[in-house]
Amino acid sequence: MIMKNEIAIIAKDISKTFHISEDSHNTVKHRLFNLFNPRRRKDVAALRLTSLEIKRGECIGLIGRNGCGKTTLTKVLAGVYPTDTGQVKINGSTMLMNLGVGMSHELTARENIYVSGSVLGLKIKEVDQLFDKIIDFAEVRDFVDTKIKFFSSGMMARLAFSIAVNAGADIMFLDEIFSVGDMKFQEKAIKVFESSWIEGKTVVLVSHGMDVVSKYCNRAAFMKDGRVEFFGETEKAIQLYTQDNQ
Amino acid sequence: MILKIVNEWLRQSNKLERLWLLAKIEFKLRYYENKLGLLWALIKPLMDILIYYVVFQIILKQNVPAFASYLFIGLILWNFFVESTTGTIQILSVKKYLYEYSNMNKLEIYISTLISNSIGFFFNFIMFLVFYNFLEKESTGLSVQNIWIVVMFVNLFILSLGMSLILSSLYIVAKDISQVWVVFTSFLFFLSPIFYKLSTFKQALPSFDYGNPIAGIIINTRRVMMEQSPPDFRLLGFDYGYAIVLMIIGLIFLNKLGSRAAEKL
Numbered sequence: 001m002i003m004k005n006e007i008a009i010i011a012k013d014i015s016k017t018f019h020i021s022e023d024s025h026n027t028v029k030h031r032l033f034n035l036f037n038p039r040r041r042k043d044v045a046a047l048r049l050t051s052l053e054i055k056r057g058e059c060i061g062l063i064g065r066n067g068c069g070k071t072t073l074t075k076v077l078a079g080v081y082p083t084d085t086g087q088v089k090i091n092g093s094t095m096l097m098n099l100g101v102g103m104s105h106e107l108t109a110r111e112n113i114y115v116s117g118s119v120l121g122l123k124i125k126e127v128d129q130l131f132d133k134i135i136d137f138a139e140v141r142d143f144v145d146t147k148i149k150f151f152s153s154g155m156m157a158r159l160a161f162s163i164a165v166n167a168g169a170d171i172m173f174l175d176e177i178f179s180v181g182d183m184k185f186q187e188k189a190i191k192v193f194e195s196s197w198i199e200g201k202t203v204v205l206v207s208h209g210m211d212v213v214s215k216y217c218n219r220a221a222f223m224k225d226g227r228v229e230f231f232g233e234t235e236k237a238i239q240l241y242t243q244d245n246q
Numbered sequence: 247m248i249l250k251i252v253n254e255w256l257r258q259s260n261k262l263e264r265l266w267l268l269a270k271i272e273f274k275l276r277y278y279e280n281k282l283g284l285l286w287a288l289i290k291p292l293m294d295i296l297i298y299y300v301v302f303q304i305i306l307k308q309n310v311p312a313f314a315s316y317l318f319i320g321l322i323l324w325n326f327f328v329e330s331t332t333g334t335i336q337i338l339s340v341k342k343y344l345y346e347y348s349n350m351n352k353l354e355i356y357i358s359t360l361i362s363n364s365i366g367f368f369f370n371f372i373m374f375l376v377f378y379n380f381l382e383k384e385s386t387g388l389s390v391q392n393i394w395i396v397v398m399f400v401n402l403f404i405l406s407l408g409m410s411l412i413l414s415s416l417y418i419v420a421k422d423i424s425q426v427w428v429v430f431t432s433f434l435f436f437l438s439p440i441f442y443k444l445s446t447f448k449q450a451l452p453s454f455d456y457g458n459p460i461a462g463i464i465i466n467t468r469r470v471m472m473e474q475s476p477p478d479f480r481l482l483g484f485d486y487g488y489a490i491v492l493m494i495i496g497l498i499f500l501n502k503l504g505s506r507a508a509e510k511l
Contacts, residue, residue, distance in 0.1 A: 078349060102346060114267060115267065118268075119344060
């Protein structure tokens with residue numbers, strides 16, 4: 001899975017504005033009846049002109065106050081949202097992880113593991129090999145063939161987490177993931193993360209926990225009002241963030 | 247562009263596996279979740295045939311030779327088209343979990359769903375073959391021309407995929423496209439030679455077999471499956487033309503509108 005290319009993501013002059021329509025209906029009928037009424041809409045500039053480069057194997061911290069555009073930036077970098085300007089070049093598969101991760105509630109745990117594994121770029125045989133590890137790590141051995149809509153939220157989160165750490169995409173975006181599960185599970189999770197980072201996955205970590213960021217990240221970006229104000233040394237970024245909070 | 251995509255898929259064999267995996271799961275979800283299960287997939291075309299048979303052969307006395315088989319093949323082609331278009335309008339919303347958290351190519355979601363529908367079509371087609379060869383009194387039996395069915399089906403597949411891409415992308419900006427399409431398909435259903443005698447159809451709507459992309463596929467499939475003759479190549483050319491044009495429009499729509507699905511739906 002390791003490519004020769006050293007760069008994982010290059011983003012050049014990217015920006016993202018959401019056009020939020022205040023008209024609730026989005027139908028042809030509604031359009032026709034309101035043909036001559038101007039559409040009421042609000043523009044929210046979630047991400048302003050930004051360029052950055054992430055190297056393969058790096059762990060990047062992404063910090064900033066609520067609503068500063070962290071999640072939008074990760075979604076654009078992961079290729080989930082298209083950017084309005086500029087371009088993003090992504091080398092490899094990406095996975096975004098926050099509390100709910102790409103799993104269908106209609107499928108069983110087994111099916112979800114295979115689907116997610118495959119989406120993350122693994123072959124069926126590779127998923128076969130990882131299967132037991134994923135199930136045991138998530139502690140859902142007794143519910144392998146149960147649809148996950150019957151899972152408790154904790155079980156679901158553990159399963160998602162387990163798929164992510166064991167299958168893992170080339171580039172992982174982790175949005176506040178250390179809040180999953182009980183203490184014991186968190187300990188286990190952190191241990192696995194430490195070991196899989198050593199294996200050289202590219203990670204972008206979004207967190208409000210400064211200890212986590214300063215412990216694991218080589219570099220960090222501090223965001224404010226949709227702009228990346230600083231991108232570099234982790235300590236400096238944390239310092240800026242702390243100042244911003246005062 | 248299409249060649250490039252296909253080439254990329256073949257290079258990374260994981261993609262083919264993934265398409266098949268998603269198709270299998272989709273198929274299972276559709277048929278194994280219900281009490282009747284796969285049986286329903288087999289019963290439904292038979293029920294439809296019964297209805298149209300009573301109406302058009304017994305009441306209206308159309309006198310089409312081997313009418314049950316005539317209906318059978320027409321209906322399974324039509325059902326594939328409807329399932330793959332009407333049934334996929336909300337696909338980007340239903341399958342959001344697949345692309346919301348990763349950079350998976352959305353086209354794969356469509357193709358896997360259509361492959362799943364193809365499995366259903368395959369079962370129905372086997373049923374047709376059994377019916378036509380063993381139960382149909384006026385059957386002309388198997389023939390080498392039957393092989394053309396593959397060409398017809400590929401045509402139908404591309405046509406359905408193109409329409410599916412267009413409709414589901416439009417769904418992002420206009421939710422009621424699903425209602426509009428339901429009306430449109432019932433219009434199209436009655437303007438396709440599914441249960442009419444072909445000569446009546448051609449007389450009433452001259453050259454409409456060229457205007458309606460699905461009509462030509464049905465006509466040609468009947469030629470190769472029931473009349474032991476090669477397809478009408480002019481018609482075949484037209485239908486491939488339609489399918490490819492719609493497919494290209496569909497891909498453009500997916501790029502322009504579909505790429506915003508994650509934020510809009």
